[in-house]
Amino acid sequence: MRDSIRFIHSADLHIDSLFKTKGHLPQELLEQLRASTFEAFDRLIDACIQHQVDFLIITGDLYNEEIRSLKAQVHLRRGFERLQKNGISVYISYGNHDFVKGSKHPIELPNNVHIFTSEHVSYFPFKKNGIVVAHIYGFSYETREVKERKVASYKRVGEAAYHIGMLHGSVETNTEHDVYAPFSIEELKNQGMDYWALGHIHKREVLSEDPPIIYPGNIQGRSRKEAGEKGCYLVENAQGTWNHTFLPLHSFTYETAIVECGHLNSPDQLEKALEEAKKRVEANYTSTMLTITLRTDHSNLREWKLTGYIDEWVEIVNATEDTGSNEWIWIDDVKIIDRPQWNETELLKGHHFTGELLRSIQSLGKKEMEDWLDPLFTHRKMYKYVQSLTDVEKEDALEEAKRMMVEHFMSGEKRQGS
Incomplete structure (x- = not known):
């Protein structure tokens, strides 16, 4: 033995x-x-x-x-x-x-x-x-x-x-x-x-x-x-x-919480949405850096983001945290997802330009995507704006760019078909 x-x-x-x-x-x-x-x-x-x-x-x-x-x-x-x-x-x-x-x-x-x-x-x-x-x-x-x-x-x-x-x-x-x-x-x-x-x-x-x-x-x-x-x-x-x-072994964790916000019609309701997200991770009993995703099917959230309401509410809610303790929850970032009026899985099957575009994006490997984007990230005028971006932030930007492209081309296809 x-x-x-x-x-x-x-x-x-x-x-x-x-x-x-x-x-x-x-x-x-x-x-x-x-x-x-x-x-x-x-x-x-x-x-x-x-x-x-x-x-x-x-x-x-x-x-x-x-x-x-x-x-x-x-x-x-x-x-x-x-x-x-x-x-x-x-x-x-x-x-x-x-x-x-x-x-x-x-x-x-x-x-x-x-x-x-x-x-x-x-x-x-x-x-x-x-x-x-x-x-x-x-x-x-x-x-x-x-x-x-x-x-x-x-x-x-x-x-x-x-x-x-x-x-x-x-x-x-x-x-x-x-x-x-x-x-x-x-x-x-x-x-x-x-x-x-x-x-x-x-x-x-x-x-x-x-x-x-x-x-x-x-x-x-x-x-x-x-x-x-x-x-x-x-x-x-x-x-x-x-x-x-x-x-x-960790001292704190990174977590993500998603909150449905389709019912919000006033920026003062954001406080409750942010607190709801924090409650989702309270049961972990550990300090947390929290990314909150606010999901909606209308444009209110993006308007409130542009006017500074969301950032202001984040600052107010974070100010209530005792960051000197062992169990704080800090809102590190807030993301907004406008539900697209299209289904990516279905579009990928389509025999149209938008479908071909999505299939091309999907087929790109990480290294190939980095090679394509290298001229942008190394351009002397762009470098100071993008050199500090993390990999996660780059991925978020690419995902948002994909959403904007698809919606732009879909609206063009609809105009041509009408």
């Missing part, structure tokens, strides 16, 4: 990340956001000690930039020193954000920390009571991009009870993120690993149970694109059965 093993699988810490928000934040709230990745890491260390794990795995992107801040490095070192005092080992690989050649002056870490330092897949043996119990395999990014299929280089070595693969990369068919170190799930299963500790994708996901192939997601959301609980997985194998339990 194999010895039992218990470890924590984490990834994508992005320590010392900057946070972009839609509006002005009180200083105390801004400080909480900036401290959140450090706090989430501290909870990660606490969890390792509390659950008396054998070791901690961090699969890539410990830091947010290749030039690692000294503050972040020292904070991580102190956390790893706490683990060292408790006899807990740490296994680290670097990813596309904190690649090896980007760090000019890394500080020394305690000797319980084992780092994969090259793009060649290698392994570290983990010993328990003097016996090799596991081989932990991995590699680090030497530069920002790894396009090679690294999965083929993972090969079981020796007779250890457990073979664990650390891989910072993505499924080859992924269209939502940059695809680095691509793989298929079938390829992972064929390499003979007992557990795959993945990183790079910030949404936690179990790709397979046998063997476990798992993304833990990042430990702290940094935009509304990274919504919901964030944390790590406590993983254990006892008597030959794998168990994995999600442990939340």
Whole structure:
């Protein structure tokens, strides 16, 4: 019978990340956001000690930039020193954000920390009571991009009870993120690993149970694109059965609430709509950066947005929050959805110009869309207006542009048909 093993699988810490928000934040709230990745890491260390794990795995992107801040490095070192005092080992690989050649002056870490330092897949043996119990395999990014299929280089070595693969990369068919170190799930299963500790994708996901192939997601959301609980997985194998339990680590979450506003006929009713949205997330019992979507089938909301009523009500409602507490709800952004008088699914089927337009837009991959838009975002007169836009804001702008185009062409088609 194999010895039992218990470890924590984490990834994508992005320590010392900057946070972009839609509006002005009180200083105390801004400080909480900036401290959140450090706090989430501290909870990660606490969890390792509390659950008396054998070791901690961090699969890539410990830091947010290749030039690692000294503050972040020292904070991580102190956390790893706490683990060292408790006899807990740490296994680290670097990813596309904190690649090896980007760090000019890394500080020394305690000797319980084992780092994969090259793009060649290698392994570290983990010993328990003097016996090799596991081989932990991995590699680090030497530069920002790894396009090679690294999965083929993972090969079981020796007779250890457990073979664990650390891989910072993505499924080859992924269209939502940059695809680095691509793989298929079938390829992972064929390499003979007992557990795959993945990183790079910030949404936690179990790709397979046998063997476990798992993304833990990042430990702290940094935009509304990274919504919901964030944390790590406590993983254990006892008597030959794998168990994995999600442990939340975040300081706050990003959430979205949708409020139907077709009945609103006066801007003073916006206060109630905003409060209703906040009530939707109160049950989470955690601090929340909230994006509210107001949905309507008339143009009142857009008029109130243009005249400043919505922004003013947001400011008034936010002023009632105690941002010094541990359970605040801050309205970060308000979006408006005018229900289109058209069905996109039906239009996609149509043999007309609008249908062809929508099909063309739908067929564009993320990289192709970025290439098309690059002249706009790099234009010397436009750059100062668009360089600070987040990916989420760019996607929102593209979605709004699509809506405007469709409505423009549909109105033209109707005029021609009349």
